[in-house]
Amino acid sequence: MIIDHPLLGPRDAQEFTYLGDASLINRPDWQCENALSEFHDYLYLRDNPAGEHRELWYHEQGDRSWLVVTRNTVTHEILSVELAHDVAKAVTAGRSAK
Amino acid sequence: MHNLKAITPLRGVTPRLDHIGTISITEVVDQALASVAARKGQSAVMQQALADHIGLHLPEPGHAVIAAPFGAIWMGPDQWMITAPHDSHELLASEVKEIAGRSASVVEQTDGWCRFDVAGVGLCDLFERLSNAPVRTMAPGSAIRTTMEHLGVFLWRLADDHMAILAPRSAAGSLHHGLVAAARSIA
Amino acid sequence: MTQVNRLNGGLIDRSTSLNFRFDGKTYSGFQGDTLASALLANGVRLMGRSFKYHRPRGVLTAGSEEPNALVELRSGGRQEPNTRATVAELYDGLDASSQNRWPSLERDFMAINDRFSNFLTAGFYYKTFMWPKAFWEKLYEPIIRKAAGLGSLTGEDDPDLYDKGFLHCDLLIIGSGPAGLAAALTAGRAGAQVILAEEDFELGGRLIAESCTLAENSGADWVMQTQAELAGMSNVRLMPRTTVFGAYDHGIYGAVERNTDHLAEPAPGKPRQTLWRIYSKRALIATGAIERPIAFENNDRPGIMLAGAVRAYVNRWATTPAQSVVVFANNDDTHQTARDLMAQGVKVPAIIDTRPDAPDVEGTEVLKGAEIINTSGRLGLSAVRVRVAKGYTRDLFCEALAMSGGWNPNLGLTCHQRGRPVWNADIHAFVPGEGLPVGQIVAGAAKGELTTDAALRGGAAAAVSALADLGITATPADLPAAQDAPVSLSPFWHVKDAKRAWLDFQNDVTVKDVKLAHQENFTSVEHLKRYTTLGMATDQGKTSNVGALAVMAELTGKSIPETGTTIFRPPYTPVAMGALAGRATGKDFHPTRLTPSHKWAEDQGAVFVEVGNWMRAQWFPRKGETHWRQSVDREVLQTRNSVGVCDVTTLGKIDVQGADAADFLNFVYANGFAKLPVGKVRYGLMLREDGVAYDDGTAARFAEDHFVVTTTTANAVLVYRNMEFVRQCLCPNMDVQLISTTEAWAQYAVAGPNSRKLLQKIVDPEFDISNEAFPFMACGEVTVCGGLRARLFRISFSGELAYEIAVPTRYGDAMMRALMEAGEEFDVVPYGTEALGVMRIEKGHATGNEINGTTTALNLGLGRMVSDKKDCIGNVLSRREGMNAPDVLALVGLKPVDAKDTLLAGGHLMNKTGPVDVANDQGYVTSAAYSPTLQSSIALGFVKGGFDRNGEQLRLVNPLEDKEILVEIVSAHFVDPEGERLRA
């Protein structure tokens, strides 16, 4: 596979390490009421869709960026690639806005 | 002055040089390295400081620049590797820190890496047997961090027939072995 | 022996005669021959035996789809089983043997199977060999295994080298027949980056196999002229002898180039083959078509060949399979075979055409509406029996038969990403359908454009449209006029009522087997394949799948497309495994990482051990020591008594800087780091988010905003990756910067009561490292040996007064030598990983054996380190009930009740009484060593509820090695439990 890195352009997926669902960015609040249950769902449950999947890839043999890649798990077509750092900043911004 | 004698990444007293066919492979030891990573929100300040003090304009992603005696390779978002000759700039990290001040995190990287300079007309034939970098379209001044021989490396195109490779120093022997084997294959 | 079947003309180089051997007999051929063409030229028809019935077989095809003519090529470590004689290039001295026969190809004992074929029907083995139960493994299976298989490996190491490489292009063209060449010309002239890959050693495809003309020239002449133009373009890379075997995601194709298979052996340093990973923006499949046989009684005898193959042998290789050749077909195209043969003076007794309205051919008789109902000839064809239209039979004597049931587009590469072919009723064949790999297009015969003219123009047009996608303007190359007669074919798959008519030649699948599969409800194509083994042979059913599908369609009363399609998986043709491995084998399997003191350690005669990719000194034998334990015991005792030095560079080092560096580490580690003073080091434990212990190490604070973290050797990469995840994904607003410095610093542990004295000789005097100025867990930047920058940490893994000193790696060798020299007065010893391990067990430090991915801080006795006053990775889920039950495993020390006994890691612990079983299992031993300090075997282990069981005796059982001893639970801190030494 080839991942179109937002900064570097197309790079062989072999340079990357795969982690899993991008929802791993949305780590629950450790002090929330159902922390145990929230963390259980966060860490263990997956949508695991057949189709579009937002997922985390780490450019380990490259620039060490974590990326959020939206990829179709049936065709492997890659629909978008973002820097996970940007995605995470948006998530935290959303959180503090609440 | 201390009395400790350095050895090369290939564990020699002097750097190694190989000629195989049209290809020459040179172990380069006269190189000091320091990484600079901008502190949060300080990238512009840091870049300005380096430009002002040593005339080094940090390159875009995927590129490297030279402002002799310094050079810089893009490493990652807001992170670069600065190079300079070791003999004259052994304390490069301190020099850079001095310039960047609180705008950057600076880390000595000199001996984290080995460097081999490969030159010769068969350069592209050689590198297309070693890495997925598009070596035939890779212009001088590009620098790609990728894998080669199962190692994470920087490929820095210095000229059409000249490539520098930076790789983890501990694996210099394996890298050199791979370069030599590929050179023999195309010789 | 003379080349009795050699004709005039052809594309062979008659000035270069080559000698070769087959089954011990010497023959000669010419440069440009394949093994198959040369054997045919020499009058050899029998080349192999089939898989199941061991039927005599000759060559069926002239290409990589060959099912029959498989040989063992070369010998010794280079012996290459199952080599298709049709693609093996002849070289002087080539030595090949037939295979899957005993004792000889002519007389094969296993041909007895053919006599019993009526019992050995599809799937017969699923229905028998079950009684008595033990007989399957002891009797039946060994016999079956011995009879099965094809060629053999010698078991000797393959001596050849293989390369791997990477190519990039705008347009990858696969196949150099008319479509491929026209596309290459078009794209090449437009300036695109083009790769033209051809599996053959000559470009041209059918153009060099047919007697066709392109405008005024022969096809071969046009190929030569085109090849010359392409070779002159710097943007075009011609790659003959290159098989593109797989279409992978996002335009990546796998290809193998056979660099030196056409030579007796590669020159030194040169690869046998190269695996290319081709990154293409667009890929054109121009792989042509594969002819299909007709199934009829005994249609598998040597001499029975595909008609297109016969034409290739005649026109390209100037070889006829025999002096008398009958033709059998259901289409016009094949009649050319007779013309080509007759033009060379070969007798063609008749053309048998299944169509009542077949055209006539000058010079021979066309038996219209006829079919072959049987053949004869034990080791080679001698006659065919024909049922003519009127119903009576006629025998025709001939030594070869050229047959054709039509052509199937060669669409393997279009299926590699689950693309499903669709049926084209005009040409009665499957053509590429939907779901092609992204960026892939098809042209020429592979697309069903079966005339030369259509292929040429289709190839050019495909190149134009592919390049247009990339923004490159191209105009179709000017192309010569060529044959453009429409396909005239009437589907004909098998002659009815045949008793044994082969569909899959190699695996011996006949029409009858398909009928049986249908009868037993294996009607789905996939069931059919699996039950009968159809298409599972080395040719992957290239000549057989569609025919079998047609037979099944007849049986089910459905159309062929309703019955199913056949798809193909990579690789397109079998790929030498050596090529897939490249140079990463043997000692080069993984890179080797050497520590800064490696050279010095080698000088000392150290014994090294693999630790991940690192080589580390395991121990340093001294003269007179005959057993490793002597060396290790000495290293331990001398370190504990005086001072020892160990290279610990392999531990991961991560530089953490930034205004939020302390908060960051506070989050990454289970224990607190926010308040660690500058100039101090703290032990840290990292958890995974699931609350299980992950890694441990130290973090040294060099400034308010600067830490240096160490990790275990094994987890250096993982911890760095995880810290980047936390930095970028979980804490994106923190000001933190990370970089690995593992290799930048040579780091040595200097341990033992004399370590300070030794280091005082090394560290420059302006730095006070006395206990008061530089106490336990201090760190700082110093200079050594007269001014070299260094880092000093007062940390201890051994439990002794100890330091770690780090200098830039290039000085690591000199530093080690300096330490040894300075330590001479203390009788300093270097110690290796074994002594390191012994001392850490004596001290009760957990390592990878204990932090094994299933144990928690609580299990490790570090439960109190997990702060509940702050957020950190893993603390929430570490509170789950199952991980906090009263009887959770606890890390304990163990020693034998009888001091002479030896503890082994991996033994299980049982209560002192009661049965030895799972219910009674109390835990296991993780690490064990002989402690020279305690003069006893000692161990660490996990015991259920072990924190409260000090002093209890357990049985350490090891049924695997039939051992059982009595052990006592003790504190894991065998040496200096109060930690007085390390603070001294």
Add this chain to the structure above:
Amino acid sequence: MRYSALRILKEALTGHKGWTPQWRDVAPAEAYDYVIVGGGGHGLATAYYLAKEFGAARIAVLEKGWIGGGNVGRNTTIIRSNYLLDGNEPFYEFSLKLWENLEQDFNYNAMVSQRGILNLVHSDAQRDAARRRGNAMILNGSDAELLDTEAVRAMYPFLNFDDARFPIRGGLLHRRGGTVRHDAVAWGYARGADMRGVDIIQNCEVTGFRIENGAVRGVETTRGYIGAGKVGVSVAGSSSRVMAMAGMRLPIESHVLQAFVSEGLKPFIPGVITYGAGHFYCSQSDKGGLVFGGDIDMYNTYAQRGNLPVVEDVVESGISLIPALGRARLLRSWGGLMDMSMDGSPFIDRTHIDGLYFNGGWCYGGFKATPASGYCFAHLLKTDRPHEVATAYRLDRFKTGRMIDEKGQGAQPNLH
């Protein structure tokens, strides 16, 4: 029809006219007591044991394509009982014992061949781990032997002993492990179930569950609604998709595992070898092909195909271990969808919906588990209690912190 040598003889002499379908093609009935979703090895085995061992009737197996087309038809055919943890090893030992009597039990030669499995070790730490595992196996009634380098050499002289990056320092031998003709397992169970009245319905895809008042009533399918007393889902790589129709999210990700076969070769590798320093394991089929595999492709996928880097990685490992393989050719590769669970261990459990049961999370170990999985799932479906060897395979084990993590990799499915 009972299969035997005599039967073959008789049929051969009478033109093979008497062979009947090995299972019937039937149209779905209106309702069943038990509907098993998934006509793979596990689903067919479940139906077989439900009918044969638990006296259940009115059973249907629904298969969206053709039976045996999932992982039972695309694996590397290995059976073994060499697990470390108490949650697993009794189950796999039970499975191995079922394998040992399977062919006589269902009257089909699945070529169960206990050729022995050798797991190589390359370091002291690996030997310690092998010892712990071997002891756990023996304590659970399985078999294990710890071999030194010389004993390994005697068994497999062609392994790389002299030029290895990671030298072989011994191995853990499990003699009762071996291989089975994988397709025959599906067919044998199908035939056995069919003979006991089970309806096997191919080309019948489940498109939804009918759930009323917290209890399942039946399934919607491409061939219409089918009522059901109890529904057991056994769909491996499709687990998340199917259970999502019941509103469930699972601790499972779907990944692809590639497997490979070489061209046919005369007998070369007698048993099963697993490399301890790279991703490679290998055996040789009765037909002569070397059957081998390595690691998964690492990314979530529902495509039954993999990519080239993994092929290279597996073959690099293979040739590093067996240098003679360089001249053998890779004939075919394929990919199977793996229901990779969060701790690498499976689930055989009830769900929060009455009458809906789930069997999945087999990672790449599902084939060897087939008989026990079917047996234990049948037990659960019939009795509503887990079988004694499958009590740990609960869906809520991550809530309670009772993971069964053989590899110690934590909640990252692609590392198991």
